[in-house]
Amino acid sequence: MADLVSPGDGDGMLRMLGAGEMLAYSAADFENFEEPRPRLPDTMEDQLRGVLAFLGERRWPFRLHATYEESIKRFLDVIEDVHGRGGPDVPFILDHAETISARSIDRVARLGGRIAVQHRMAFQGETFMARYGAAATAHTPPVRRMLRAGVPVGLGTDATRVASDNVWRALHWLVTGRSVGGQVLHPPEHRLDRITALRLLTQGSAALADEDRDKAPSPPAGTPTWPCSARTTSPCPRSASRRWCRS
Template sequence: FSAADFEDFLEPRPDLAPNMEADLEPVVRHLVEQRWPFRLHATYDESISRMLDVFEKVDRDIPFNGLPWLFDHAETISPRNIERVRALGGGIAIQHRMAFQGEYFIDRYGAKAAEATPPIQRMLAEGVPVGAGTDATRVASYNPWTALYWLVSGKTVGGTTLYPQGLPRATALQLFTHGSAWFSSEQGKKGQIKVGQLADLVALTAEFFSVEEEQIKWLESVLTVVGGKVVHAASEFDKLAPPTVPVMPDWSPVALVPGHWSPNAAPLSASIHQCIGSCAVHEHQHDRARRSSVPVSDHQGFWGAFGCSCFAF
């Protein structure tokens, strides 16, 4: 754990422990000796520099020689370290947490520094494999269209412009599909609609390449096919829908408000403060719930883990 930094831009950049290199080196040596692919989470260039020092030291003794490995996140990676990643045959997996934390980053480091967080264009220009994802649900939404909106528009979900120019739509989509296949060593097997590759495809509510930019984040699938099997169907394809998977736990808000919010969704007014089960703690009295000392924020305890089934909490 000494080789992990974190992404909370409300807090100062963490300095990795002085013993990080000594802890990380034997782990990396073992992975390379066994030819096991590996990935390491790193937000800051300062952390990445020290990690690459370890990788290069190991590579001199036990060549990586095509072993798949990658950094996750890399929001502030420098041009020099992108070159070092390429030289060792690594890749970089990027996620859209700047879409949610961009304003915090600007407050701490400034708008100029935010213009290359992460420097995707430079990564691609250097020939480094780049794949896009969401890192859901810890630091960002699971919705890929929120991420694609961020990549194309260069804006946060709050509307703040981060980058002088977003990515072309084809490039953004490729990072999520063909680009990400590299990270699971499935190049040529998935990520493209072509003969010989897995039949993974979607039909959308609108055309990604022509819809207004602000509408990208509201796109949804009406038909999702994975490996030739229909796993989701709605709207005109609803007769193809597989059986619904039960929501667990059954008191989850998803049971009442399924899916990702969109401006076209049914109004939630009928669901607000709606109780979905009996509750002996505050008897559905909302004022009593607000004043309650029950530790619902303690996720280690009963109430934090299981909660009360009334939305008044």
């Protein structure tokens, strides 16, 4: 693959960005909260180190499927082994990061990494709460802590394998802190306001691919930024869009 294409090849519709998110099978920590957290094998570090070294020689950006803190801190150790404490000179992204710790968030910031979050908790929140408790659920994922650390964050849906591709569901979860079943998962101090959530979905996600100038530019001063009106049409039920837009 590295001999056929290079990062940046393509156009605005389809572009090669880099490698990921399963760079090595041993480094895949699945996200089914019905099951106990997987423990990655002891061979993971050596296998992932070889892949990252290969990509680093060719200056390929990369992303890693990273659900749990226990996996993330090991991934970051490997990234530092290969690229040093300053991190790689190309972008890298951690996908999901539901249980990432404050310490690891700060490491991601220092290494120049980015984080892509999705609304899987909107669909699996009750299951996560039953397994790990309400206290852990309250800040899963800790999006506000990521933003305070200065980590670039993008919001998506991870559709359609483990969640809906309906972006309104993702926005509703991040703003209200509720699952699709109505369970309160996140207290107010761990929720985002509507404009910040919308920016993560648009500008934030475009910035992860360094395409924010083309795909989600900041509007001119004075341009209304409200995402919809009470008469909007959207893929989600009208009542949901009205709840989003209600001032």
